[in-house]
Amino acid sequence: MSQQDLYSIPIDDFFKSAFSVDCVIFGYDGKSLDVLLIKRGTEPFKDFWALPGDLVYPAEDLDVSANRVLHDLTSLDDIPVTQVHTFGKVNRHPLGRVITIAYTAIVEKSHLNPHPASWAEATEWHPVGDVPKLAFDHEEILGNALLHLKNLAKAEPLWANVLPKKFTLTQLQEFYEILFEKKFDKGNFRKKTRDMHFLQKLSELQKNVNHRPSALYEFDEQVYLEQKNVQDLLFDL
Amino acid sequence: MSQQDLYSIPIDDFFKSAFSVDCVIFGYDGKSLDVLLIKRGTEPFKDFWALPGDLVYPAEDLDVSANRVLHDLTSLDDIPVTQVHTFGKVNRHPLGRVITIAYTAIVEKSHLNPHPASWAEATEWHPVGDVPKLAFDHEEILGNALLHLKNLAKAEPLWANVLPKKFTLTQLQEFYEILFEKKFDKGNFRKKTRDMHFLQKLSELQKNVNHRPSALYEFDEQVYLEQKNVQDLLFDL
DNA sequence: AGGACTTATTGTAATAAATACAAAATCTAT
DNA sequence: ATAGATTTTGTATTTATTACAATAAGTCCT
Numbered sequence: 123m124s125q126q127d128l129y130s131i132p133i134d135d136f137f138k139s140a141f142s143v144d145c146v147i148f149g150y151d152g153k154s155l156d157v158l159l160i161k162r163g164t165e166p167f168k169d170f171w172a173l174p175g176d177l178v179y180p181a182e183d184l185d186v187s188a189n190r191v192l193h194d195l196t197s198l199d200d201i202p203v204t205q206v207h208t209f210g211k212v213n214r215h216p217l218g219r220v221i222t223i224a225y226t227a228i229v230e231k232s233h234l235n236p237h238p239a240s241w242a243e244a245t246e247w248h249p250v251g252d253v254p255k256l257a258f259d260h261e262e263i264l265g266n267a268l269l270h271l272k273n274l275a276k277a278e279p280l281w282a283n284v285l286p287k288k289f290t291l292t293q294l295q296e297f298y299e300i301l302f303e304k305k306f307d308k309g310n311f312r313k314k315t316r317d318m319h320f321l322q323k324l325s326e327l328q329k330n331v332n333h334r335p336s337a338l339y340e341f342d343e344q345v346y347l348e349q350k351n352v353q354d355l356l357f358d359l
Numbered sequence: 360m361s362q363q364d365l366y367s368i369p370i371d372d373f374f375k376s377a378f379s380v381d382c383v384i385f386g387y388d389g390k391s392l393d394v395l396l397i398k399r400g401t402e403p404f405k406d407f408w409a410l411p412g413d414l415v416y417p418a419e420d421l422d423v424s425a426n427r428v429l430h431d432l433t434s435l436d437d438i439p440v441t442q443v444h445t446f447g448k449v450n451r452h453p454l455g456r457v458i459t460i461a462y463t464a465i466v467e468k469s470h471l472n473p474h475p476a477s478w479a480e481a482t483e484w485h486p487v488g489d490v491p492k493l494a495f496d497h498e499e500i501l502g503n504a505l506l507h508l509k510n511l512a513k514a515e516p517l518w519a520n521v522l523p524k525k526f527t528l529t530q531l532q533e534f535y536e537i538l539f540e541k542k543f544d545k546g547n548f549r550k551k552t553r554d555m556h557f558l559q560k561l562s563e564l565q566k567n568v569n570h571r572p573s574a575l576y577e578f579d580e581q582v583y584l585e586q587k588n589v590q591d592l593l594f595d596l
Numbered sequence: 597a598g599g600a601c602t603t604a605t606t607g608t609a610a611t612a613a614a615t616a617c618a619a620a621a622t623c624t625a626t
Numbered sequence: 627a628t629a630g631a632t633t634t635t636g637t638a639t640t641t642a643t644t645a646c647a648a649t650a651a652g653t654c655c656t
Contacts, residue, residue, distance in 0.1 A: 545634090568632085
């Protein structure tokens with residue numbers, strides 16, 4: 123399309139596009155990392171597995187929309203999502219020009235009970251390493267979101283959303299091991315945690331284990347936020 | 360809006376939105392970091408400074424659009440841009456629902472000659488620390504893009520787009536110092552560069568300086584890409 | 597009660613990276 | 627030739643990373 127053509131398109135013709143949000147909800151249960159998929163009960167891609175996503179209302183903010191769509195399809199409420207990337211290939215959606223903004227979150231799988239609603243026929247957790255063929259470009263979106271999640275985890279205590287309120291350092295280590303598919307040395311891992319002052323050691327011990335019980339820890343958000351502020355101020359290369 | 364309402368909205372009503380791209384083009388000249396702004400010659404926000412941006416054609420991919428828009432408004436060609444973030448507040452655009460996808464790049468200011476075209480009345484470089492009031496939510500977008508740029512620079516040789524083909528290590532250091540607004544130790548900086556094998560030392564020396572001339576270096580992209588591959592394979596926490 | 601078992605927790609020695617300086621080298625200009 | 631400026635290398639100190647060993651503290655079983 124040349125520059126001339128720009129002026130030959132009536133302004134209203136631009137307002138014939140739509141956008142959607144797609145939610146990449148990762149679930150963690152201490153054992154594996156899964157992603158929440160729905161089975162589409164409507165065309166296009168009827169009966170395909172897909173990320174929960176739908177068109178954004180004309181007067182709806184994007185992040186609000188992500189949560190509303192997630193609620194409508196999976197009955198999950200108030201998941202704090204963060205934006206990942208926008209996908210806009212011209213032919214990615216068969217019904218017309220639809221770009222989609224991907225959002226992601228990581229949640230504690232076992233304490234949630236997603237169930238299908240609206241045009242979703244099913245909701246199901248799938249291990250991130252074993253995902254079926256997906257509708258649209260949702261495989262690309264999922265891959266992108268997983269990368270994003272790993273990067274986030276290097277900078278932020280994502281595990282705070284996902285571990286029990288009181289947890290052991292081993293549980294914390296396992297979170298990283300499962301996310302990064304990599305083992306870490308136990309002693310060295312603990313050494314690193316020593317100067318994370320937002321890890322508050324409790325006097326309480328682990329119960330009902332057939333070996334030496336571990337000390338329990340809590341995440342101290344106050345301390346974390348203060349420390350983060352300092353880091354941001356001193357940020358260096 | 361409740362779930363019921365979803366089905367009362369005709370599908371066509373969703374296709375009444377538009378999206379735009381906005382380009383945050385940073386310019387570097389060895390002395391300061393600037394951003395390219397245009398003066399808008401059309402409503403809304405006529406006569407305001409703004410990021411170069413415009414509506415995306417109905418059948419145009421987003422990254423293609425970013426370059427086309429940039430060309431139309433500033434006459435710059437073939438700037439490789441990367442996506443930053445999508446901004447979608449309901450009322451961010453007075454003419455209707457328009458979300459915008461922000462793209463960014465960093466270019467060598469002195470070798471480019473942007474000049475206004477289409478509805479742009481002026482193009483001008485502004486130091487990133489001293490930007491006028493901008494149209495729409497462009498100040499937020501600019502801030503976001505600058506953060507993004509700094510993060511990119513920690514992981515990639517952005518300076519390769521910006522330094523002369525043959526450059527000194529001091530020029531390289533100054534790039535980081537200006538971007539991060541922070542001085543580095545000369546000796547230690549050079550030490551770090553020693554195991555960057557993509558920095559190819561030439562036998563040639565700097566000319567026309569009234570002091571000991573520095574050795575010149577070139578960026579060896581081949582070596583860089585190989586090394587990057589290895590890193591990606593071994594990636595660790 | 598006592599030993600086997602399992603995991604938690606601390607420690608240590610070796611290596612590598614980051615930091616703060618200082619010294620030496622090499623060009624120009626006078 | 628010498629002063630001035632900046633490049634370039636070096637060194638000693640501190641701080642982080644790594645690999646591994648030793649000890650501690652519970653449970654389970656006999």
